[in-house]
Amino acid sequence: xxxxxxxxxxxxxxxxxxxxxxxxxxxxxxxxxxxxxxxxxxxxxxxxxxxxxxxxxxxxxxxxxxxxxxxxxxxxxxxxxxxxxxxxxxxxxxxxxxxxxxxxxxxxxxxxxxxxxxxxxxxxxxxxxxxxxxxxxxxxxxxxxxxxxxxxxxxxxxxxxxxxxxxxxxxxxxxxxxxxxxxxxxxxxxxxxxxxxxxxxxxxxxxxxxxxxxxxxxxxxxxxxxxxxxxxxxxxxxxxxxxxxxxxxxxxxxxxxxxxxxxxxxxxxxxxxxxxxxxxxxxxxxxxxxxxxxxxxxxxxxxxxxxxxxxxxxxxxxxxxxxxxxxxxxxxxxxxxxxxxxxxxxxxxxxxxxxxxxxxxxxxxxxxxxxxxxxxxxxxxxxxxxxxxxxxxxxxxxxxxxxxxxxxxxxxxxxxxxxxx
Amino acid sequence: xxxxxxxxxxxxxxxxxxxxxxxxxxxxxxxxxxxxxxxxxxxxxxxxxxxxxxxxxxxxxxxxxxxxxxxxxxxxxxxxxxxxxxxxxxxxxxxxxxxxxxxxxxxxxxxxxxxxxxxxxxxxxxxxxxxxxx
Ligand SMILES: [Zn+2]
Numbered sequence: 001x002x003x004x005x006x007x008x009x010x011x012x013x014x015x016x017x018x019x020x021x022x023x024x025x026x027x028x029x030x031x032x033x034x035x036x037x038x039x040x041x042x043x044x045x046x047x048x049x050x051x052x053x054x055x056x057x058x059x060x061x062x063x064x065x066x067x068x069x070x071x072x073x074x075x076x077x078x079x080x081x082x083x084x085x086x087x088x089x090x091x092x093x094x095x096x097x098x099x100x101x102x103x104x105x106x107x108x109x110x111x112x113x114x115x116x117x118x119x120x121x122x123x124x125x126x127x128x129x130x131x132x133x134x135x136x137x138x139x140x141x142x143x144x145x146x147x148x149x150x151x152x153x154x155x156x157x158x159x160x161x162x163x164x165x166x167x168x169x170x171x172x173x174x175x176x177x178x179x180x181x182x183x184x185x186x187x188x189x190x191x192x193x194x195x196x197x198x199x200x201x202x203x204x205x206x207x208x209x210x211x212x213x214x215x216x217x218x219x220x221x222x223x224x225x226x227x228x229x230x231x232x233x234x235x236x237x238x239x240x241x242x243x244x245x246x247x248x249x250x251x252x253x254x255x256x257x258x259x260x261x262x263x264x265x266x267x268x269x270x271x272x273x274x275x276x277x278x279x280x281x282x283x284x285x286x287x288x289x290x291x292x293x294x295x296x297x298x299x300x301x302x303x304x305x306x307x308x309x310x311x312x313x314x315x316x317x318x319x320x321x322x323x324x325x326x327x328x329x330x331x332x333x334x335x336x337x338x339x340x341x342x343x344x345x346x347x348x349x350x351x352x353x354x355x356x357x358x359x360x361x362x363x364x365x366x367x368x369x370x371x372x373x374x375x376x377x378x379x380x381x382x383x384x385x386x387x388x389x390x391x392x393x394x395x396x397x398x399x400x401x402x403x404x405x406x407x408x409x410x411x412x413x414x415x416x417x418x419x420x421x
Numbered sequence: 422x423x424x425x426x427x428x429x430x431x432x433x434x435x436x437x438x439x440x441x442x443x444x445x446x447x448x449x450x451x452x453x454x455x456x457x458x459x460x461x462x463x464x465x466x467x468x469x470x471x472x473x474x475x476x477x478x479x480x481x482x483x484x485x486x487x488x489x490x491x492x493x494x495x496x497x498x499x500x501x502x503x504x505x506x507x508x509x510x511x512x513x514x515x516x517x518x519x520x521x522x523x524x525x526x527x528x529x530x531x532x533x534x535x536x537x538x539x540x541x542x543x544x545x546x547x548x549x550x551x552x553x554x555x
Pocket of ligand 1: 456
């Protein structure tokens with residue numbers, strides 16, 4: 001089969017996001033406008049928004065979360081571009097990773113020179129049980145959900161199979177959460193801008209202030225093993241293994257490569273794009289890997305002409321801690337069965353050999369599902385341009401990757417980015 | 422579609438009725454009329470024995486609406502002895518903990534509490550298989 005190539009190059013020249021978190025006063029429109037404004041301000045040489053020719057918006061389920069369908073034209077209208085072709089892209093939690101790919105394809109085809117891609121989700125209007133039900137519709141509602149499975153349950157079943165095959169333990173997963181909270185504490189956009197240690201100290205202080213018995217956790221691991229502080233949601237996944245329920249939006253501006261210099265001093269070239277799908281969990285031959293991620297990764301590496309070892313930094317889809325470990329194996333950073341060891345040994349920390357989720361990941365930054373894919377792009381944009389502040393990686397980031405999963409891997413989109421100066 | 426087939430397909434969640442591929446003989450569940458192995462038609466009905474083993478599992482503490490009365494409960498991917506895997510709840514476990522490889526058999530149980538329409542939904546669950554006494 002011939003190698004897949006884009007017909008012309010595509011560059012990222014701006015990216016921005018709202019804060020991720022719970023914002024009762026804001027609708028998706030407000031959040032999207034915030035993301036768009038920040039994106040616009042990030043374009044080095046300025047942006048006249050009227051040059052934007054088309055818009056792709058990732059959004060999982062505003063219909064169920066907010067009672068509002070048909071969201072893409074609304075977002076276009078709210079940023080003053082009501083007439084532009086605006087298309088909503090839905091692939092569960094991979095919605096905006098796939099919207100990004102649609103924007104890339106639209107420019108590569110030659111049809112458009114400038115495309116806005118974004119993601120939105122407003123989840124906190126609903127009580128937790130209804131959020132759970134809404135997320136469950138990304139699974140198979142005829143053959144998976146009636147058993148009483150939940151999304152934490154699916155990833156927990158992946159974790160159970162992974163532990164049995166490779167000898168990982170719940171502590172391996174906890175180490176991922178600890179690391180991502182450490183990174184998120186340095187991210188002003190993160191929902192949990194705090195380390196696990198800080199959250200423990202807050203609870204101790206609060207107990208003291210209220211005259212309640214003070215918790216006596218020896219260290220972070222003791223806190224994470226405490227069934228009250230960190231309840232089991234679906235064994236072996238506990239609360240601190242799960243990404244939160246979030247509101248948020250993100251936006252990025254794509255242009256044809258030959259126009260990049262007229263917008264940006266440091267454009268980021270998108271040199272690889274891959275996307276694949278898969279069946280429901282029960283029809284897969286192996287639960288310890290996500291086949292769509294392996295396929296999407298292979299496509300992206302092949303298009304980019306790079307190998308996993310070349311990638312300096314990756315934002316991967318850690319909707320659950322086990323998902324980050326599996327992702328780092330699926331993307332070829334570690335051999336099958338080695339990802340949990342890398343997580344335990346600190347290899348994936350910001351100072352490690354293979355930094356993963358410097359933003360805090362979905363775990364700490366937040367997971368407004370339809371916005372998460374472009375949210376990853378925002379982190380890559382900052383890290384590659386040396387603008388990530390306190391969490392900036394020590395080494396030059398000239399090659400980066402994003403990995404965005406929908407459902408339990410029924411969809412995966414992988415992208416590879418290059419800085420050339 | 423003739424009446425019997427229609428009725429049985431709509432009741433396969435009750436009785437684990439799947440299909441068999443006309444060409445490669447693969448047995449499939451859920452039934453979808455197209456073989457996932459070779460993409461050829463698969464329309465011959467096939468009733469699974471209901472015996473299998475636990476491939477992986479979780480125990481759900483934070484349950485969705487309609488399932489809270491059962492929580493905590495264990496859910497599993499059960500590999501049927503004929504090949505396909507099904508997603509199901511484990512039941513009648515007593516003090517036993519689920520395990521990978523645990524032999525299980527299908528039983529019919531109420532799946533969830535009354536829905537909005539007051540419909541009680543029944544379907545398959547799996548319990549630990551007790552070896553037949555010879
Ligand atoms: Zn076949």
